[in-house]
Amino acid sequence: MASAKPAATAHRSDSGVMERRAERERTRRNWLLSAPALALLVIGASGPLIIVLVYSFMTPGDFSGVEWTPTFDAWVQIFFTRDIFDDTLGLADAHLSIFWRSVRLSLLTTAITIVFGLPTAWFIATRPGRARTFWLFLITIPFWTNLLVRTFAILEMIRNEGLLNTWLIKLGVIASPLQIMYTDTAVLIGMAYVYLPLMVLPLYAAIERFDFRLVEAGYDLYANRLQVLRRVILPIVKPGIVAGSILVFVPSLGAYVTPRVLGGGKNMMIGNFIELQFGQGRNWPLGASLSIFLLLIVMVALLYYVRASTRGSSHD
């Protein structure tokens, strides 16, 4: 007994050393294995972001690019314009209306995709197994096609001589074509169409997990259809709605192709405005500061949304 004890202790410390060595070995291997991912993150995500950030504090070059003279001008220009004659600062109304349109159209797009996405996701989630896969597959089909092509397809639908107007006139609903193209409505239709799948998929995931017996429990306890929707279904599928809203709102805010094709030159959104600075505007620093500004709006919106939605779902 007496001799067995120290032996056991020695054995234990031995294995302790070996364990620590193995641990170090593991750590090194983990670093090596994650190196490609880290490199990609640094080069692919942080790198460009840092360049954009640096450019936003420089002076515009004469034709393009930047001159390496640090200034806050680009950041001031986001909100203010400098009067050419007396050099005073005034609010940049044009810019503000672009920001406002972007936020408004993105919020509306999110709302529209919720309204259409909920019944769609509900429909799919309540199909039997095989049919469900089929409908989900249909939902993902648009992803196979280039965004530009899809946007032109929408254009074909809503332009003055397009399908919609032709049919409405043929049916005698309207006498002359509705001017939808080059309005905010056109942009809204386009964005809602393009981003609807991004709403349907997370909603489907949430509804698919939903216990439909709770609907019966609601009816049983005197809730009518609307009350069951508001008091039972919506609160429970809320995480899906939050996820879908983020997935739709974020790309909507930075949308470029859709407002460009369907909104024309006048109904710009932030994305188009940024592009303008790098092109005809020849003001790379302003484009850069606007990009960072957009990023900040998205982050604030996300934080707000996530905070609001988690507060609502926990009771104690």
Added chain:
Amino acid sequence: MTHETAIAIRGVSKIFGPVETGLKALDNVSVDIRRNEFFTLLGPSGCGKTTLLRMIAGFETPTNGAIELDGTDITAEPPFRRPVNTVFQSYALFPHLTVAQNIAFGLEMLGRGKDEIKATTAEMLALVRMEAMAARLPAQLSGGQQQRVALARALAPRPSVLLLDEPLSALDLKLRKQMQIELKRMQQDTGITFVFVTHDQEEALTMSDRIAVMDAGHILQIGSPRDIYERPANRFVAGFIGESNFLDGTVLAAGPPARIALGGGQELSIDTADSPAAGQPVTLAVRPEYVLLGAFDAPGSLSGRITNLIYFGTDMHCHLTLDSGEELVARIPSGLSGKEGLETGAIAGVSFAPGALRIVGA
């Protein structure tokens, strides 16, 4: 004594799928459920109990027939307009609401005042002894606690009728026994009509005022637990409720008393007025506890060989093969186990307690 009818089921059938080829879950079922009674639907799995209950709740519409509640036809009413609440087998508690909010849900939907909701919720929490858990979410409760909340939630709006679909089947044995007693107490305290579904005959016998025994979409017998146990209407009921021995024979004389010939030249006499005519085949049922064993040569008794003796604590099961070749189980008190002649291989005389033998069909 006259009884007021709470729920009248009038010739209700339910066919799932196409009427011609679909599955007939209920076949022309009629039953009157009395006010303030504890009524149980008892039957094997798949016999249509849940379907009938869901029809009373309003979740299924009958293919044929009508359902009346307190004298008014509610067949076409949606569930949220029926003063009927359900305790679901899965409990179906709202996972995003606390215990108290779950209980208050029905009252809120009925548009009751804030004070009333608060008072009733507190009362219900006390009734199911869940006051300490009022602020918890369902996920933080045990199965038994969830069960109580489901019960309180369904009782809170004071429905005319409470429907319970196998509410105890997910609980372990001890908790189940305890909840059986509590459920019965609550039914008596509240005076609400309970319609209780179970496939557990013991549960049905101990809790119910009346039982409807169902099989394959039909109601086979309606009666008090005692009626059903002691006077089963047919072979299915006799076999499903408690244990029964069945003996096949032929009527020698319709009587009364009727004389029945069993195989092997043995003969029995039964004091009944409704025997089939002489020459007809019959099946007799007898409970194991009414099978009496005695000396093999006792007058008027059948004789059989003891094939097995199984000890069950308070009593013993004695398996016998009669001279007619039929198998029989007798349940005898363990105190008799030392009795002479009670051993495997011995020949024993078999007789039956007066009135214990019943004709349950052919």
